[in-house]
Amino acid sequence: MDGMTFRRCLAIRLTAFALLLAAAAPAAAVDLPAEVVSADGEIPPVLSPGAVTVVIPGERSGEQKNLPDLLEEVPGLQIIRLQGRHGYAVASVRGSTSAQVAVYVDGILANLQSEAAVDLSAIPVDTIERIKVYRGYIPARFGAQAMGGVINIITKMPAKPETRLSLGAGSFGRYKGILSHAAKLGGGKFFGSFTRESYRGDFKYWNDGGTPYNYTDDYEGERRDNGFEKADVLLKWEDENWRARASWVKNDRDLALEAPGIDKPGTVQRPGAILDTEKWDLSLGRRQKSGVVDWGWKAVYTHQTKDYDSRRGAAPSVIGGAYVTNSKYTVKRVGAAADAAWRVGERHYIEALAEFYEERLDVRGDVLYDYLNGKEHYRSRSWSGSLQDTISLDGAGTFLMTPSVRWYSQDDIDHATWQIALAKEFSPSWTVKSTFGTYARAPNMYERYGDGAFILPAKDDLEWETGKQLDIGAAWQGISGETNLRASLTGFWRESDNLIEFDMESPAYGRYKNIAKARVKGVELEAELESELWKLTLSGTWMRGTNETPNDSGSVRYYGKTLPNRPEWSGKARLTRKFARGQVFAELQYIGENYADSSEKVLFDARTVCGVGVKYKLSPVSTIIAGVDDIFNQADDWRMRPDGLNGPVRMLWYPVEGRTFYVTFETVI
Secondary structure: HHHHHHHHHHHHHHHHHHHHHHOOOOEEEEEEOOOOOOOOOOOHOOOOOOOEEEEHHOOOOOOOHHHHHHHOOOOOOEEEOOOOOOOOEEEEEOOOOOHHHEEOOOOOOOEEEEEEOHHHHHOOOOOOEEEEEEOOOOOOOOOOOOOOOOOOEEOOOOOOOEEEEEEEEOOOEEEEEEEEEEEOOOOOEEEEEEEEEEEEEEEEEEOOOOOOOOOOOEEEEEOOOOOOOEEEEEEEEEEOOEEEEOOOOOOEEEEEOOOOOOOOOOOOOOOOOEEEEEEEEEEEEEEEEEEEEEEEEEEEEEEEEEEEEOOOOOOOOOOOOOOOOOEEEEEEEEEEEEEEEEEEEEEEEEEEEEEEEEEEEEEEEOOHHHHHHOOOOEEEEEEEEEEEEEEEEOOOOOEEEEEEEEEEEEEEEEEEEEEEEEEEEEEEEEEEEEEEEEEEEEOOHHHHHHHHHHHHHOOOOOOOEEEEEEEEEEEEEEEEEOOOEEEEEEEEEEEEEEEEEEEEOOOEEEEEEEEEEEEEEEEEEEEEEEEOOEEEEEEEEEEEEEEOOOOOOOOOOOOOOOOOOOOOOOEEEEEEEEEEEEEEEEEEEEEOOOEOOOOEEEOOOOOOEEEEEEEEEOOOEEEEEEEOOOOHHHHEEEEEEEEOOOOEEEEOOOOOOOEEEEEEEEOOO
């Protein structure tokens, strides 16, 4: 019996065994909270039986971390960055592609058909209350095609009126200011915030002159055209039933050129391109109870423009591929969703969700029409539906089974998938979980038609992805002396057919293509130890992703090759020591070697980065935070290396800054 047959038989037997228990067990009510789903999309743990990690940005307040920095604390999640630390950044969960990860902000799907891989660096972090990352089983409340996982972001809504101000500065010309206000308004609660941030981004780095075999022409360059300017506004209002939200984000970013051979002292260099993005999100929703049914609806509207221009210098930039010098992508999306939940007897809790989205993409530019066959307008419609049942299998309510089915249709093509989860609480300390399911995802306009900048349209029409996943894990929590302990260990396996993978065809541009088959397996570890004065958090991942595409008759052979941008080992640790008026902290992050390409020719170095800082309360309402990231300046030694002994050591295409100092002042006005 091969591995695939064994896993399929195991899943069938687990499901049959659970159904038998459900039929034979005495009735027991499913333990549910009074509010099944909150205004911001929060889901009770009993209704999300997969692996879930909670990140609280307020615990890192003032440390000038962006959203990708915070998410690197989650086991099984890797951040893939393009063009430097503050550049474009997307998430991969358990070896998934970034488009397989659904990102929600206050219940609004951030993934667009024209930008399915969400740029996490563009999402403001200072107004976030908490982040939940779901892996394995995807709850029915998330209707997107989330083959990898879900990142659910909940923004702040303070319980009492307050006004807060935060001002910060850091190395390489970074400045940041946040002003927020919460108040009672019209029988409900209001929250508003404004954030302004800028970053010059110039720093010195080692440059191999673009000739990695020749060490005599190496020099110290200075990174240029590497900054950004961001501004965002968030407005929220809610009462017992109604929820309204509006947000605006403006992100003007430099797209620096690939570094090898440029930035030489005393020379005039051609500047890189610029990419200006502006996005509006509007939503209105209502929740209420009608008898035993908890139900709600919401309507959303998104408008985004992306302006790309590489004509700042005497000659156009090559970013984006040959001869593409300017483009403008405009997206308009409308959506609506309705959901309901109700108890059926004493043993079942049913949830249902239906969603609809329609999106239009308008394209303007110089020679983009040659790539897109002269088309200027694209439209996509999608429908989805989910049905989930949470079933109590034993008289004590400590053994739960959660099956669900999901249907998705896009542009007249549809797929149906299913999931099942089992969770058994053996004691107040020990819980074991296992999930199994299938997934399907349609190619989107972003993957098909590019972004008008450094992602080019696909050469061939892309096919739907399909896949399956299996995981099993154990969690323990308890108290040892005066220390609270919590730990979980989860093994996972996933397989994808027709995986839509991003391929960097050169340092300047890339495109998406189908991989016939890919397989990922791994183990996640998460632990936390906390006493009155000390807190230690740990997360680690071992993962191996391989391309299972059969060898073709050509010169390129990918079978058995490691999937790019998936490090085998990664982990993060943070130690905090509290004192009377604040705390000191230290962090350690490790990211192992990972391939830059699909043919295992070039490796990114492993890297270990350390940071330290202190938070000190100046008064009951004011705090100052100061620290340093990459204290040992490890970024200066980060390289690309050949796999094996052949070939030269190379510099990164897009170097990152090293040791970085920062200081932040926060106060309640």
